[in-house]
Amino acid sequence: MKKIIILLLLALSCLAVSAQAFDFKITSIRSEIEADESAQFLITIDSNLTTIKELKVYSPEVEWDVPSDIIKVYPEKTTEYKLVLTPLKYVEPGKIYGIKIYFKNTKTDEIIYSDIVQVNVKSTTKTVSAYRPSVRMAVDMPTNIDPSGPVNVKVKLENQNLLNLSDLRLNVYSEAEGFQTEQDVKLIPLGKKILELNYNIDPLQDPGEYGLTFELVEGNEIIERKVKPINIVETTPEFKVEESEEGFFFKNTINRQYISESNVEDTQTIKIPTTTIKSWFISTSPESQKITEGENKYLVIDLTLKPGESKEITITTSYRILIYILIIAGILLYVYYRYKSPISIEKTVSDVNTKEGGISELKVTLELKNSANKTIKKATVTDYVPNISSIKKEFSEGTLKPSRIFKHKTKGTIMKWDIEDIAPGEDRLISYTMKSKLSIVGDFKVPRAKITFKKKGREITSYSNSVGVSTP
The missing domain is CATH 2.60.120.570 (Particulate methane monooxygenase, b subunit. Chain: A, domain 1)
Known part of the structure; x- marks a missing residue:
């Protein structure tokens, strides 16, 4: 057969x-x-x-x-x-x-x-022991690799004959950092096995194409070898931020450390929320730009970092200048109210008469007012009449007559009124008539008057306004 x-x-x-x-x-x-x-x-x-x-x-x-x-x-x-x-x-x-x-x-x-x-x-x-080892190997893994996440690999092994393979070793390696495995493997006759490998590679790994090599070794002999092409993709996650804050006396400082976890050079726009008023008191280092998006306002900085690089942004909010202004204003107000004269004097001109096209006569009125809540005692009012003019000896009824009148070579006629007291809130009117020796043509300015009195042993003087008169 x-x-x-x-x-x-x-x-x-x-x-x-x-x-x-x-x-x-x-x-x-x-x-x-x-x-x-x-x-x-x-x-x-x-x-x-x-x-x-x-x-x-x-x-x-x-x-x-x-x-x-x-x-x-x-x-x-x-x-x-x-x-x-x-x-x-x-x-x-x-x-x-x-x-x-x-x-x-x-x-x-x-x-x-x-x-x-x-x-x-x-x-x-x-005998079976004389057979040459034969193992089929298949690799299941993604081709495009995101280095920021885990990489899962399945290696499927199948023993093709009756040999009991108890001394196998799986070697995995690549030019891309993080792929490194040496693992012992055993396969029974005609047996199958799935190896699950998990890798966490460097998130800053340069993007590009690499080869991932899988070798199955018995003793010193490679019995199966596969090279899996992989592509490390570009990743540009948001910069990592580490923040510290400190404040003292109306000044707050925030230090933000921005760290790149991208595997390529990356530029990101840092937006710092603010308001119109707050932006007057806020500053940044490096310098920022102001932008408006709808109803929101921001300070923005374009920050460029290389893989793994870090840079610091300092945000300072200081209201100290406002406090300093308020303190200075308070001091000025205090000094003003502390040293200002409690009595005011205002000079006005009326009843202007002309002769031969010029000013020949006018009436001067001084209005005194005590704005303090205390009586002012022993005040002296002084007024000046230029040499080009003189005063009438007659004074209106009800007006206070000068206590003294005398001539001065340069200042002209000087008049003084001694007032015993002026009650709180009281108004006093002093008037006199000034006549010119010659008709005054054009603009004519009446000098300022003043009132002097003592307060707590300190002499205080207040001046009136200066009045200008023009030919009609």
């Missing part, structure tokens, strides 16, 4: 097939193998077309490794391709396996040809 099977295999090893566009021929090179060996077949393809075609060879079999290769078939030429079939899992010795092979057009996905090749797995006494 076994001889019949062998003869059948030899008969099938030289199989020639003709298709409409291609002629396929499959010849066995090695169809009898041990359980840990590979079978080989020679594929010969003759094209009946006038253009180059690309065919893809593949197999749906899950227990055999069939390379998904692309075969270029040239017109009027014979194309040869060596097909290598390797068992992925343990196969039972002494059995014949039929493996279906497909050829399809890469552009149209049309299946051009299919056939079954048969492989005889010979009986053997070879």
Whole structure:
């Protein structure tokens, strides 16, 4: 029976097939193998077309490794391709396996040809320990990496044979900092395992493309290796803020430390809320600009920081200038009310007469008023008449006559009124008539009068206003 099977295999090893566009021929090179060996077949393809075609060879079999290769078939030429079939899992010795092979057009996905090749797995006494380790590794992780968050990686391992792999080590490394793993792994025969790796990489890692390498090592031999391309993306989160505050005597200072957690140079606008009145008393270092957004007002600073860099902004609100102004105003008011004269004197001019186009005579009135709540005693009123004029000797009834009148070389006529007392709130009127020696043409100014009295031993003097008169 076994001889019949062998003869059948030899008969099938030289199989020639003709298709409409291609002629396929499959010849066995090695169809009898041990359980840990590979079978080989020679594929010969003759094209009946006038253009180059690309065919893809593949197999749906899950227990055999069939390379998904692309075969270029040239017109009027014979194309040869060596097909290598390797068992992925343990196969039972002494059995014949039929493996279906497909050829399809890469552009149209049309299946051009299919056939079954048969492989005889010979009986053997070879031990499992002589098998070469075979592990399939798959990596599941995102391609675009945000360095500010955790990175989760799943590594799927599958033992392809009956070896008990108890001395495996998974090495993970990359040029991007933070990816570093050395982990021992054990796989039972035909076993599967999923390793979950979690990485927290440097949030300031330079953005760009890197390779993440996964190596599965037994002893000193790398039995499986994959390089996963990753892209570290740019991140520009809001600057981190650390704040301290201190205040003393109507002055408040806020120190804010802004720290960049971006992995690129970043410029952000710092907005400090304020009001119209408050902005008069607030200042910043570095200097800020005032902006208005709707009903809100802000002080803004454009702050540029490199990755990991920090800068300080100082916000100072000081009402001290306002306090100083209020203190000075209070002092001035105190001095004013402390030293101001409690009596006022006002001078007015009326009944102006003219002669020959100029001023010849006018009436002068002095109004005294005591605004204090105490009686002013022994006050003296002094008034001056320029040399160009003189006073009438006659005084109106009810007016107080001068106590003294005398001449002065430069000041003219000087009149003094001695007043014994002026009661609180009392008004006194003093009037006299001044006549000019010559008609005065143009503007004429009447000198100021004054009143003098003593208060607590200190002499106080108040002056009247100066009155100007013009020719009508």
